[in-house]
Amino acid sequence: MTLLERDPNAPVFWKGNMPVTSRYTFGLAGERFFRAIKDEGRILGTRCPECDITYVPATLFCERCMAELTEWVDAGEIGEVHTYTLLFEDMDGNRLPEPEIVAFVRLGDGGLVHRLGEVELDELYIGMNVEPVFKPAAERTGSILDILYFRPVD
Amino acid sequence: MGMRKVAVVGAGMTKFVRRAQETGKELSWEAVRMALDSCEMTIDDIEAVCMGTAPDAFDGLHMKAEYLSDGAGAWLKPYMRSYVGGGTGIFAPIQGWYHVASGLFDTCLVVCEEKMSSFYPHAQAAFLTIFDHTTERALKPNLLWIFALEMNRYMHTYGVRKEDIALVSVLHKRNAADHPCALLGEPDITVEDVLNSEVLAWPVQRYDVSPVSDGAVAIVLAAEHVARRITDKPVWIEGVGWCLDTAYWTNRDLCYPRYVEVAARMAYEMAGITEPRKQIDIAEPYDPFDYKALHHLEGLQLADRGQAVQLYIDGTAARTGNMPVCPSGGLLGVGNPIAAAGLMKIAELFWQLRGEAGARQVPGNPRRGVAQAWGDLMQVGTVVVMGR
Numbered sequence: 001m002t003l004l005e006r007d008p009n010a011p012v013f014w015k016g017n018m019p020v021t022s023r024y025t026f027g028l029a030g031e032r033f034f035r036a037i038k039d040e041g042r043i044l045g046t047r048c049p050e051c052d053i054t055y056v057p058a059t060l061f062c063e064r065c066m067a068e069l070t071e072w073v074d075a076g077e078i079g080e081v082h083t084y085t086l087l088f089e090d091m092d093g094n095r096l097p098e099p100e101i102v103a104f105v106r107l108g109d110g111g112l113v114h115r116l117g118e119v120e121l122d123e124l125y126i127g128m129n130v131e132p133v134f135k136p137a138a139e140r141t142g143s144i145l146d147i148l149y150f151r152p153v154d
Numbered sequence: 155m156g157m158r159k160v161a162v163v164g165a166g167m168t169k170f171v172r173r174a175q176e177t178g179k180e181l182s183w184e185a186v187r188m189a190l191d192s193c194e195m196t197i198d199d200i201e202a203v204c205m206g207t208a209p210d211a212f213d214g215l216h217m218k219a220e221y222l223s224d225g226a227g228a229w230l231k232p233y234m235r236s237y238v239g240g241g242t243g244i245f246a247p248i249q250g251w252y253h254v255a256s257g258l259f260d261t262c263l264v265v266c267e268e269k270m271s272s273f274y275p276h277a278q279a280a281f282l283t284i285f286d287h288t289t290e291r292a293l294k295p296n297l298l299w300i301f302a303l304e305m306n307r308y309m310h311t312y313g314v315r316k317e318d319i320a321l322v323s324v325l326h327k328r329n330a331a332d333h334p335c336a337l338l339g340e341p342d343i344t345v346e347d348v349l350n351s352e353v354l355a356w357p358v359q360r361y362d363v364s365p366v367s368d369g370a371v372a373i374v375l376a377a378e379h380v381a382r383r384i385t386d387k388p389v390w391i392e393g394v395g396w397c398l399d400t401a402y403w404t405n406r407d408l409c410y411p412r413y414v415e416v417a418a419r420m421a422y423e424m425a426g427i428t429e430p431r432k433q434i435d436i437a438e439p440y441d442p443f444d445y446k447a448l449h450h451l452e453g454l455q456l457a458d459r460g461q462a463v464q465l466y467i468d469g470t471a472a473r474t475g476n477m478p479v480c481p482s483g484g485l486l487g488v489g490n491p492i493a494a495a496g497l498m499k500i501a502e503l504f505w506q507l508r509g510e511a512g513a514r515q516v517p518g519n520p521r522r523g524v525a526q527a528w529g530d531l532m533q534v535g536t537v538v539v540m541g542r
């Protein structure tokens with residue numbers, strides 16, 4: 001049904017798209033954060049001593065007091081599952097053969113949203129300790145996907 | 155009108171560069187820190203934040219202002235983004251102004267950011283999608299097209315010569331050589347250089363155009379009672395105005411920006427200006443292209459129609475002239491990170507009227523200035539009058 005009486009022979013639509021390609025810089029803090037992932041397999045944060053907050057991923061500044069952050073810290077090897085979800089559909093709404101687990105892993109006062117792996121669904125719980133599994137060093141490119149997933153720590 | 159007086163009390167600006175390593179957040183933060191430090195305020199002294207940033211497509215992020223909010227100092231504060239394309243850099247401080255003038259807030263931070271280098275291969279392509287999808291986009295138009303068509307009509311109607319229009323580019327780029335944040339300052343550029351530069355879309359040549367850039371600018375606004383505590387040199391926002399013409403360019407006068415005139419008259423009336431040519435000491439019209447500065451000077455009532463170029467020919471527009479135009483170096487010289495470029499003009503008036511513009515300082519203790527931007531679908535005018 002259409003809202004207007006229309007000529008059935010009129011053209012129906014003009015097809016166009018909005019092509020966008022972007023080259024994103026990592027930023028001053030991101031440069032160091034991703035270099036540490038790539039070269040050292042480490043996840044770094046920055047600390048604001050004034051606000052007593054450790055930002056993970058590391059940031060150049062404290063969003064609360066706007067101070068420049070110069071104290072870089074290792075966010076540690078173990079994070080905690082703060083919350084998780086099971087994905088049953090892909091981005092286009094297609095059913096996945098197996099549900100994918102995505103979790104917010106708490107590191108410092110922040111953390112990363114990433115995949116979980118090597119875990120059985122019935123073992124999964126909020127509060128679980130997990131560690132990152134990195135790609136082999138030679139295959140890392142300085143991407144968040146250099147972390148394959150997080151897995152439970154015994 | 156029952157509005158409170160509002161002053162600019164601090165300003166900060168990053169360098170305008172071709173391609174910043176910093177993220178947009180980091181650029182915003184740098185400008186905010188400089189603005190706060192310039193008036194010895196902390197983020198806790200700020201009650202609200204206004205963000206101006208142009209098309210999301212440039213940074214490659216939808217809801218860009220939300221992404222930028224932490225860098226803008228908006229954590230747990232009332233925060234608002236305004237957006238009228240190229241006019242944004244003057245529109246955002248107008249938003250900040252009424253946040254404070256209304257009595258709702260005593261202080262407001264205004265931040266404008268643009269990172270045009272993300273778009274690949276060239277930011278011009280982002281503009282394709284602002285055109286009507288069925289009547290125009292199929293022809294693959296870009297902004298150079300529009301400017302070329304408008305510039306040609308302007309030259310034809312008033313008999314303005316290209317070699318005279320080139321004087322605008324020469325003056326602004328020379329002025330920019332004295333700006334520490336400038337991307338394209340050229341102290342020795344000549345009219346011949348402009349006329350010999352590569353033709354992009356006749357009659358627009360390379361040096362008729364401002365460069366795409368990355369950068370951020372921030373200013374601090376305060377209500378009168380707060381401003382007087384912070385500084386003994388407040389610069390008041392005396393008048394504001396904005397206006398949109400028809401969005402369809404074939405229905406618009408290409409030779410004369412009516413929308414700028416309406417916005418300017420609104421701002422002048424608020425500022426009590428009856429004779430702008432006598433009462434305005436410094437003009438910072440929007441100059442993404444050289445002829446646009448002329449167009450806008452005419453819309454601002456600072457020159458008769460088709461006559462603005464005389465200000466450049468007779469030296470009135472020079473930094474030492476009777477009404478310096480773009481002593482900052484403008485978009486043509488300092489650079490054109492869209493929204494940030496507009497707010498740069500407000501920052502420039504702030505520094506000029508306080509006598510803090512360094513090598514760019516206009517002599518004679520200027521008392522009042524006007525800044526203007528233009529954009530949207532090439533039909534918005536935004537105007538701010540500042541004085542001390």
Ligand SMILES: [Zn+2]
Nearest residue numbers: 048051062065
């Ligand atoms: Zn802090």
